[in-house]
Amino acid sequence: MAKATKVIHRIEPSEEELRQRDWEQIETTLLENKEVIADTFELMKHLQEKEIFNTLNALLAEGDKVLDRVMRAIDNSDATQSMKNSLLMFDTLGSFNMQELEPLLLKLNTGISKVAEYEHFGREGGGYPSLLHSLKDPEVVEGMNVLMAFLKGFGINQEDREKMEPVEAKLKHEQEKKERSRVSQRSSSNNKWYMVAAGVSLLALPFLFKK
């Protein structure tokens, strides 16, 4: 025989019981992880010595305000361009082939040394003869050969590898590239006489400047 009732007396643990329960849970956790805890305290000691806790506390306490200020400052300054440049630079570094770059750097270093040794005084007005005379120097000739190789590489189209090129332009360039290759295939035989003339001229140069 039971009349309907909605009255429920909840078990309300006392403050003391709740505290005791919490302590027991903490104790269990500590015992289960004692090695991790020892290492963590070691790490925390170092962090405290370096004032890192205080800094982080302040940063986190004012997190929203700090983030807001930082983002607004970045958003409204040249910082974005510099970040962008850094990222591009980072990408670019990845494209260098350091192994192949080494001889070039060594040569560059030697070139710089030579520039450092070079004295303008007394040489001004040396004129073309002086320059032409230098062409007899085998190191200068070799230097020009190296530079020619560099220039050749420099002339190869790298547009398709550019990070900043828009899609539309990329597609357009691809199309134009194909167009050009078709045209160049068609006209390659017509251009051969230029190459012959250029070769003859180059061969004649040493004789022209011979004293």
Added chain:
Amino acid sequence: MTENFEVTLNGKRLKVRKDQTAIDVMSENNVEVPSLCYHPSLGAIETCDTCIVSVNGELVRSCSTKLKSGDVINTNGEEAHEAQLLALDRVLGNHELYCTVCDYNNGNCEIHNAVKEMKVSHQETPFDHKPYEVDRNAFYRYDPDQCILCGRCVEACQDVQVTETLTIDWERERPRVIWDKDSPIEESSCVNCGHCSTVCPCNAMMEVGMEGEAGFLTGIKDSSMRPMINVTKEVETGYEQLMTVSDVEASMRDNRIEKTKTVCTYCGVGCAFDVWTKDRQILKVEPQTEAPANGISTCVKGKFGWDFVNSEERLTKPLIRDGDAFREAEWEEAYDLIEKKFKEEKEKNGPDSLAFVTSSKCTNEDSFVMQKLGRSVIGTNNIDNCSRYCQSPATMGLWRTVGYGGDSGEIKDIEKAELVIIAGSNTSESHPVLATRVKRAQKLHGQKVIVSDLRKHEMADRSDLFIQPSAGSDLVWISAVTKYIIDQGWHDQEFLNDHVNGLDEYIESLEPYTLDYAEKVTGISKEEMIEIAKSIHNAETTCFLWAMGITQHGGGSDTSTAISNLMLITGNYMKPGAGTYPLRGHNNVQGASDFGSMPDRFPGYEFVTDDDARARYEEGWGVDLPSEKGLNNHEMVQAIHDGNLNVLYIKGEEMAIVDSNANYVQEAFEKLDFFVVQDVFFSKTAEFADVVLPASPSFEKDGTFVNTERRFQRLYKVLDPLGDSKPDWQIIMEVANRLGAGWNYEHPSEIMDEAASLSPMFAGVSYDRLEGYDSLQWPVAEDGTDTPLLFTDKFPFPDGKARLYPVEWTEPIDFGEEYDLHINNGRMLEHFHEGNLTYRSEGITKKVPNTFLEVSPELAEERGVEDGTLVRLTSPYGNVKVRCIVTDRVKGHELYLPMNDRGEGAINYLTSFHADKDTDTPAYKEASVKMEVLESTGESPLPKINHRNGNPQPQIGVDVEKKWARKDYTFPGDVVKARRSQYNG
């Protein structure tokens, strides 16, 4: 027969099926192209253009290109690739890529993934903000700035859910998705089914539960978020880095967001979905294409109605009555008391003075152990479940005629049917996802729909023919239509000869059911009945769907029988797209009975009086079992009043309110010597208990349900049980063990294994065969072969033939002239039953804060009633107080009171204890009242923001032609072709 032909895909010759599109063939062969508007459950929408490929040299959208023999598809040619890039670039003009700080960045953002796969580094079309604000309600939000106008949400709303709220306004300078005629979401006709947010490929249409919660950086304040996005965009040197960083962040999210599959508990459709949780916080419900019953579909309750799981009002400790109050106790003390009382009662008055009621919301395993406790530990067959209140008459009708009490086929069969007849079912509110299949089939594929109901609900509104018979007269018109069909010679003689017994006797029984008689009794015209007969005759396949409007009557079993008779006469069994479909109300109404929570049957519907079956269970359980049929729910209440039942154990049922004549039931509870109630919340029923045990809801347990299609589906534990609550099977096992049972189940799978070993109907059911979204439809043979189509070559009777079963009409009870208004009752979309669960959802309660009484315009005028009028309804059994709304959904002296109230508006304070003569299912639908106005004016109980006040805008799909007609639109394929021809001179 499926027609096959050959095509070539990227140089490889393939056999393909007729009607396949290029994208179908590509995805079958793992050839991927972006496809941002295409979704396998929605089909081709054709708005995004990213799936362009070359077919026979032409650039076409692969999603909509039907293949022909000899077609040559090329997906990786330069032109197709260029067109795809152009299309994707346009998409990016509508969607800002801030993936790392986006809540949708969970590895499944289709825009993110397309950009990555296409190796897009920069966009040509700059992102441009749209001049619209974000709009949101309690469930989801729309961010126009992130919307790529793919139209998936519109397609889902228009043609899958078929609520027809969303469109895209292509006429604007900047098109956007709009609700109704450009209403705010909250004031529109949106039913918050969640389809739009489920299918959205990005974060434009997103569940609000996800906002600021899914990502590590997404909770940042708006004031910092915008500068952060700006900086990220400024410094990025290409999208690769952005994608990498956001991919890393998305992977980190996997560490804290759990995705767990479960099955919905809000109706019998059996929607399955993943639940995304962060600790105990529910971020979202994510339906999956492979979910067998629902696919991508959900309703508002399934998608958004789970707040109750974390409610502070949950029971978390056992309660023990102490005088006129309860006190919290520990489990051991509660078990001590139960053990003592159960043993004393059994000793003193025998096992049959105890009874057990299991829940149709709990799992099969919970039900199995409950009936095992009653039968094998206590020794009584006094076991039942709440299908007694709804579906037992339908089951009875099918047992009588076709041998199995279940749906003839799958929901897909209902979709396929040429004709669907719905009687006594408010399908779009009671079984919303199943209703969408009918609405879609009717809208897109010409399915014919006939509805019979007292009330003009949504399905009636949409039907091709709507009839409103007098209350409780369905058997008459159904029998008259059957007779007319036979008289016309339209019956399926061959089917009847081969598969059905009792034709002559049945035809004889139909004699009284002439059209004239039926017209007089039902009020339906002869022409309408002839139209129904013709429709059935002309349709190759007919499905008959029914629910409580049929079953909850004095003759509910007979009307269900008449339906099955009609389907047998017309040969609408044993073929896909046909048959009988009683729509099961609760998630596991089917399973609770399947697993033996019935007073006369073991699991798998074997009778307790069957010596062979009983011997099998006795051997399995090692005890003697009672051979006499026990008491059903209805009889239990009477037995308590009669002093023959003293101890009751109810789990998960709000019997004090959902049983008819609630006052009578509550008086019975007061008379019990000992009453155990096991529930998730402190219910009305619990108020009468001596011990209340805290149970875990479906999200906190493993198990299986059986849906209305007889389909077994697994649910996995999403969260740990809250507080000291426990899964039902575990509590029941612990109670049983206190009584000496010695059970040692460690997981529900072991319970299922035991059930499968004892019940031939479920022989092949196992958790291994139900992994993830896998499912099985009973009967399941030992080798795992299941039965999607219930009858293929015979019926489960000794001679393999179905039986026509003559029935007579039972006139509804008459309450007398004083009670001049008929009160109909049933479900509403937003709330589940008495509302113990759904009123705990703030968003849902905001939409429907209280139940309401629907009054016809005629009656309103007659009695001076308007929206908000407070009335008292009185029947011979009690009274309710409720506010009114005036609507033409009801007519004349018909009232409609949704069952969703626990207090003064609860319908069962009005209903009688009169019941179906064959199953004791209460005749809830046979009630009459008188009405008095208490306050003539007041606030409408239905807020303006309720979808019923909205203004839907029906159209087919997204109306993409309007996009194509815009001046700023050119098909990317044409752009590429033009560009190529320009370069080629």
